[in-house]
Amino acid sequence: MDEATLKTKVREAVQRHAPAAIEVAQDILNHPETGFREQNTSRLVQQWFDKLGLPYQSGIALTSVRADMQGGRSGPTVAVMGELDSLVVPGHPHADPQTNAAHACGHHAQIGIVLAVAAALNEPEIRAELAGNVAFMAVPAEEFIELEFRQQLVNDGKIEFMGGKAEMVKLGAFDDVDMAMLTHANSRPEDGLIAVGATNNGVIAKTIRFIGRSAHAGGAPELGINALRAATLATAAIDANRETFRDDDAIRVHHIITKGGDAVNAVPADVRMEMFVRGRALDAIWDASRKVDRSLRAGAMAMGAKVEITTIPSYLPIRNHPELTALFRRNADTVLGAENVTTARPRGGSTDVGDISHLMPTIQPYARSATGISHGADFVIKDYDVGITHPAAITAMTIVDLLSGEASGAQTVLSAFKPALTKEQYLEMLRSFNNVELFEPEA
Numbered sequence: 001m002d003e004a005t006l007k008t009k010v011r012e013a014v015q016r017h018a019p020a021a022i023e024v025a026q027d028i029l030n031h032p033e034t035g036f037r038e039q040n041t042s043r044l045v046q047q048w049f050d051k052l053g054l055p056y057q058s059g060i061a062l063t064s065v066r067a068d069m070q071g072g073r074s075g076p077t078v079a080v081m082g083e084l085d086s087l088v089v090p091g092h093p094h095a096d097p098q099t100n101a102a103h104a105c106g107h108h109a110q111i112g113i114v115l116a117v118a119a120a121l122n123e124p125e126i127r128a129e130l131a132g133n134v135a136f137m138a139v140p141a142e143e144f145i146e147l148e149f150r151q152q153l154v155n156d157g158k159i160e161f162m163g164g165k166a167e168m169v170k171l172g173a174f175d176d177v178d179m180a181m182l183t184h185a186n187s188r189p190e191d192g193l194i195a196v197g198a199t200n201n202g203v204i205a206k207t208i209r210f211i212g213r214s215a216h217a218g219g220a221p222e223l224g225i226n227a228l229r230a231a232t233l234a235t236a237a238i239d240a241n242r243e244t245f246r247d248d249d250a251i252r253v254h255h256i257i258t259k260g261g262d263a264v265n266a267v268p269a270d271v272r273m274e275m276f277v278r279g280r281a282l283d284a285i286w287d288a289s290r291k292v293d294r295s296l297r298a299g300a301m302a303m304g305a306k307v308e309i310t311t312i313p314s315y316l317p318i319r320n321h322p323e324l325t326a327l328f329r330r331n332a333d334t335v336l337g338a339e340n341v342t343t344a345r346p347r348g349g350s351t352d353v354g355d356i357s358h359l360m361p362t363i364q365p366y367a368r369s370a371t372g373i374s375h376g377a378d379f380v381i382k383d384y385d386v387g388i389t390h391p392a393a394i395t396a397m398t399i400v401d402l403l404s405g406e407a408s409g410a411q412t413v414l415s416a417f418k419p420a421l422t423k424e425q426y427l428e429m430l431r432s433f434n435n436v437e438l439f440e441p442e443a
Contacts, residue, residue: 003400007397007400009123010126010400013119014393020119022112024112025109025388031096032101033101035085038084041063041084042084048115052118054118056068061167061173063140066136067136069133069134076133076410077134077176078134078181079134080134080399083110083111083138083164087102088146092377093380104379105143106374110184112388112392116392117136130400140164144314144315144350151310163315165352165353174360174423179410180353181398182363182364183366185387188368193336194341198347200318200346200351201280201350204289207275207312208274209307210234211305212226213267217266226303234307235295236299237298238291241292249280256274275292308436309437313429314350315351318351319357320364324362327402328365332365334397359426368386
């Protein structure tokens with residue numbers, strides 16, 4: 001079968017299977033689960049693969065699922081990824097009333113894309129024309145949240161890394177994968193219906209604990225050491241450093257206070273924070289991280305408190321592969337018209353797709369299917385054809401480009417690719433990021 005005919009059949013197959021995939025995505029929307037807790041979401045994905053008769057592994061990195069579809073001939077392995085987890089966004093129209101978990105980033109649509117592509121390519125007439133394997137991967141814990149919960153998982157030996165893809169890399173789930181794709185939901189009107197080539201910042205995370213001394217806040221505050229004041233001063237010191245961040249590095253430092261004390265009439269002695277330090281390059285992130293740590297120590301020193309700073313390996317900046325991007329864009333032009341496909345602007349957010357992009361050719365395009373602000377209470381997928389049907393067709397057609405014939409498209413991509421890191425170098429780097437410092441000012 002010639003490639004053009006095969007692509008036509010693939011588009012038709014996606015159209016047939018997309019409505020059922022959208023139903024599953026909407027089920028996931030209405031039952032959101034945060035990272036490493038996605039048991040129900042994982043079960044729905046497994047049920048889909050059971051219906052397709054695709055062999056799969058479940059429980060990788062606690063909740064991940066990977067199904068494999070072998071084509072008619074041997075060849076490279078292409079991964080189609082989707083993320084299982086939600087955020088915590090109180091007030092979102094689809095938030096869980098108990099947990100406030102909500103799909104305010106559109107990961108449920110990613111899973112819909114994976115399911116639709118799997119069903120389409122698994123049709124015997126299409127599958128037989130492919131030279132290679134397609135790995136359909138539902139991956140956990142992309143949103144780097146609930147750090148205390150994840151730290152407990154680490155302490156209990158259930159995971160080593162707090163990001164889902166890093167944990168999967170460690171466990172060998174990507175060992176035989178040659179390239180990877182994921183399409184993310186988007187709400188930016190300036191990006192067109194499909195946007196390709198976006199850059200995302202890298203990030204490191206910190207958990208911070210200021211340790212003071214409790215005393216009666218009204219009767220004897222002079223006998224206490226106010227850990228909340230120490231945290232407030234540290235925040236001011238970080239703000240004073242912002243003018244030293246280079247614009248080109250796109251540094252973002254942001255935090256929340258997860259515990260501000262125990263009682264209003266007691267001097268706060270135990271104050272806890274979670275913080276992200278983001279940037280476009282690792283050296284800039286580490287420079288900002290050093291300034292942040294210095295500021296945290298300064299806040300503690302001013303009040304005579306202690307501060308424990310835990311730095312946690314997080315996500316690398318993304319490196320969209322140019323040839324894969326070009327293939328995806330050409331298919332997007334065909335499906336949607338070139339006037340609806342753009343090159344995306346740089347993004348300040350972070351994703352562990354960036355980690356995978358340092359190991360193999362990887363792309364993360366965006367589909368403008370939502371309204372509202374990403375991670376906000378108003379972020380909702382409005383058009384599931386734009387969010388699932390069209391990206392699934394474009395993804396499946398791109399796989400045809402890569403694996404049809406003797407997989408010459410994939411071989412062309414791989415022949416020119418040099419990974420920035422080997423798996424061993426990547427894991428060593430992540431482990432080197434881990435650091436716990438307890439700063440105690442002199443009396």
